[in-house]
Amino acid sequence: MKEPIFADRLEEALERVRHPGLVGIDPHPDLLPREYEVARERAAPLEERAAAVEAFSLALIDVVADRVAAIKPQSAFFELFGSHGARAFERVVSHGRARGLLVIGDVKRGDIASTASAYATAFLENAPAPCDAITIHPYLGADSLDPFADACKRRGGGLFVLVRTSNPGSALFQLHGDPPLCDVVAREVVRIGASLMGECGYSSVGAVVGATQSSELARFRALMPRTPFLLPGYGAQGASAKDVAPAFPDRLRPWSGGLVNSSRGIAFAWREGASSGASWKDASSRALDRMIADLRLALGIRA
Amino acid sequence: MKEPIFADRLEEALERVRHPGLVGIDPHPDLLPREYEVARERAAPLEERAAAVEAFSLALIDVVADRVAAIKPQSAFFELFGSHGARAFERVVSHGRARGLLVIGDVKRGDIASTASAYATAFLENAPAPCDAITIHPYLGADSLDPFADACKRRGGGLFVLVRTSNPGSALFQLHGDPPLCDVVAREVVRIGASLMGECGYSSVGAVVGATQSSELARFRALMPRTPFLLPGYGAQGASAKDVAPAFPDRLRPWSGGLVNSSRGIAFAWREGASSGASWKDASSRALDRMIADLRLALGIRA
Numbered sequence: 270m271k272e273p274i275f276a277d278r279l280e281e282a283l284e285r286v287r288h289p290g291l292v293g294i295d296p297h298p299d300l301l302p303r304e305y306e307v308a309r310e311r312a313a314p315l316e317e318r319a320a321a322v323e324a325f326s327l328a329l330i331d332v333v334a335d336r337v338a339a340i341k342p343q344s345a346f347f348e349l350f351g352s353h354g355a356r357a358f359e360r361v362v363s364h365g366r367a368r369g370l371l372v373i374g375d376v377k378r379g380d381i382a383s384t385a386s387a388y389a390t391a392f393l394e395n396a397p398a399p400c401d402a403i404t405i406h407p408y409l410g411a412d413s414l415d416p417f418a419d420a421c422k423r424r425g426g427g428l429f430v431l432v433r434t435s436n437p438g439s440a441l442f443q444l445h446g447d448p449p450l451c452d453v454v455a456r457e458v459v460r461i462g463a464s465l466m467g468e469c470g471y472s473s474v475g476a477v478v479g480a481t482q483s484s485e486l487a488r489f490r491a492l493m494p495r496t497p498f499l500l501p502g503y504g505a506q507g508a509s510a511k512d513v514a515p516a517f518p519d520r521l522r523p524w525s526g527g528l529v530n531s532s533r534g535i536a537f538a539w540r541e542g543a544s545s546g547a548s549w550k551d552a553s554s555r556a557l558d559r560m561i562a563d564l565r566l567a568l569g570i571r572a
Numbered sequence: 573m574k575e576p577i578f579a580d581r582l583e584e585a586l587e588r589v590r591h592p593g594l595v596g597i598d599p600h601p602d603l604l605p606r607e608y609e610v611a612r613e614r615a616a617p618l619e620e621r622a623a624a625v626e627a628f629s630l631a632l633i634d635v636v637a638d639r640v641a642a643i644k645p646q647s648a649f650f651e652l653f654g655s656h657g658a659r660a661f662e663r664v665v666s667h668g669r670a671r672g673l674l675v676i677g678d679v680k681r682g683d684i685a686s687t688a689s690a691y692a693t694a695f696l697e698n699a700p701a702p703c704d705a706i707t708i709h710p711y712l713g714a715d716s717l718d719p720f721a722d723a724c725k726r727r728g729g730g731l732f733v734l735v736r737t738s739n740p741g742s743a744l745f746q747l748h749g750d751p752p753l754c755d756v757v758a759r760e761v762v763r764i765g766a767s768l769m770g771e772c773g774y775s776s777v778g779a780v781v782g783a784t785q786s787s788e789l790a791r792f793r794a795l796m797p798r799t800p801f802l803l804p805g806y807g808a809q810g811a812s813a814k815d816v817a818p819a820f821p822d823r824l825r826p827w828s829g830g831l832v833n834s835s836r837g838i839a840f841a842w843r844e845g846a847s848s849g850a851s852w853k854d855a856s857s858r859a860l861d862r863m864i865a866d867l868r869l870a871l872g873i874r875a
Binding site: 295297315343345346348349350351352353354355356358359377378379380381382383384385387388390391392395396397398406407408409410411412413431434436437438439440441442443445446447450453454457 | 655711
């Protein structure tokens with residue numbers, strides 16, 4: 270039996286956990302607990318620094334694995350350590366999958382033609398550690414997204430195309446023109462996604478839509494009704510569970526069709542005043558419980 | 573004595589070779605000469621496939637090293653082999669620099685804040701193999717470019733921001749709005765580049781401007797007069813030496829202010845009818861000679 274495509278795997282996983290919370294694995298070396306501090310020692314060998322980042326990431330996955338549908342490792346904090354970091358990233362992806370999680374590689378690649386195909390194969394098809402989905406850049410054009418979609422057709426992977434982000438400087442380009450550029454990108458996401466629809470009614474081609482623009486979210490949901498949303502910005506970046514509610518209009522399955530990411534708010538919860546004294550794992554675990562409870566409350570989900 | 577910044581290193585290297593030809597190192601596994609064919613064997617271990625791609629790339633660098641200012645290894649064709657490929661990429665960068673070449677890592681990264689900083693450090697600052705410059709995506713906003721510019725300020729590296737590309741589908745996003753989005757991006761490239769000016773009068777913040785839009789090139793040069801251009805599209809992608817001339821308006825130093833990339837036209841020249849029978853290295857070497865002669869003729873450069 271063929272494995273279901275990403276869209277269906279995602280919906281199945283969301284149905285199981287009954288909330289759209291996603292844990293970002295962003296092992297910023299300067300923020301790691303003391304036992305991993307070699308990661309931030311600029312004079313230490315990259316191999317040792319990568320090993321510390323890997324160890325932290327694997328431990329964090331173990332803390333959250335039973336309670337979320339997916340994790341999102343951030344490639345940059347692994348690539349920081351060159352090929353040693355690339356190997357650590359592979360192990361993190363493998364571990365996430367071995368723990369039964371969907372793994373969204375936050376790799377933000379983007380290129381054209383055979384070069385885009387190479388990236389797609391690298392992250393969605395190759396052993397040892399294909400991701401279930403990856404994030405990609407749209408700037409090069411809709412045709413630059415096609416090779417990634419083709420890889421998804423071959424292997425059942427998924428994509429999250431950057432549409433609208435929550436950083437202060439995003440508006441100048443993403444809102445340029447009338448209609449704004451992000452709407453034009455959204456239309457292409459829908460068009461390309463139409464050939465990758467799951468049985469669940471959602472596509473395997475998703476969109477990154479910044480969660481701090483709560484007023485925009487309902488509009489994006491209307492533009493992309495069958496597109497899984499990846500919503501960054503929750504927690505440390507300022508968005509609340511209520512802010513993301515417009516992305517989840519399905520009253521029967523209110524966890525459906527999106528993922529709400531929290532990275533630092535979970536991984537580095539031990540750095541917050543309220544968690545001082547607790548072990549970093551306890552602090553992360555409690556922060557995840559709070560996020561799940563917040564999301565369920567805001568979306569009207571019974572536990 | 574501090575090493576000159578990228579803008580000045582580039583101009584010095586261009587002055588030395590007296591042409592703006594750049595060799596792209598895009599080791600597409602399906603196009604490699606027979607002696608490297610393990611690279612395209614899907615069943616072979618990634619480590620062996622990466623080793624073949626590395627060996628080809630190092631040999632290609634040796635073929636061209638004495639005649640060009642810079643090379644541009646394409647990260648995707650290395651990442652295709654996971655961490656083994658990442659290691660091969662590092663060795664290719666190191667070898668290029670050891671041969672006295674400027675190395676432009678065609679990595680097309682793009683993210684925000686500390687994540688963008690991590691990418692910038694990974695490719696522009698870290699041992700074992702920092703690139704002299706890298707390509708980056710602008711979609712996330714001008715503030716997403718700042719952490720990359722900051723890394724350039726620390727270590728003298730350079731950037732080439734994607735502004736306008738030559739693929740058929742690029743217009744829908746890049747020409748969106750009035751003025752077109754690419755002009756807005758160009759203005760930001762100039763603004764950010766103003767803080768990274770070299771003594772040569774050019775900035776270390778460059779722009780990727782597709783060379784098949786010859787009619788647009790003069791306009792982009794007027795918009796970005798002190799910005800080094802990275803011009804893809806020469807040769808295999810259809811642009812001629814004459815097409816790129818508007819990017820090089822300096823009559824006294826007509827090689828100045830840009831790089832004209834040829835990847836497959838050099839690396840895989842042996843596959844062209846005219847070169848059949850010759851060794852791949854001879855075919856590549858002759859293709860490079862032809863490109864240099866073409867560029868010098870079109871730009872009015874005496875050898």
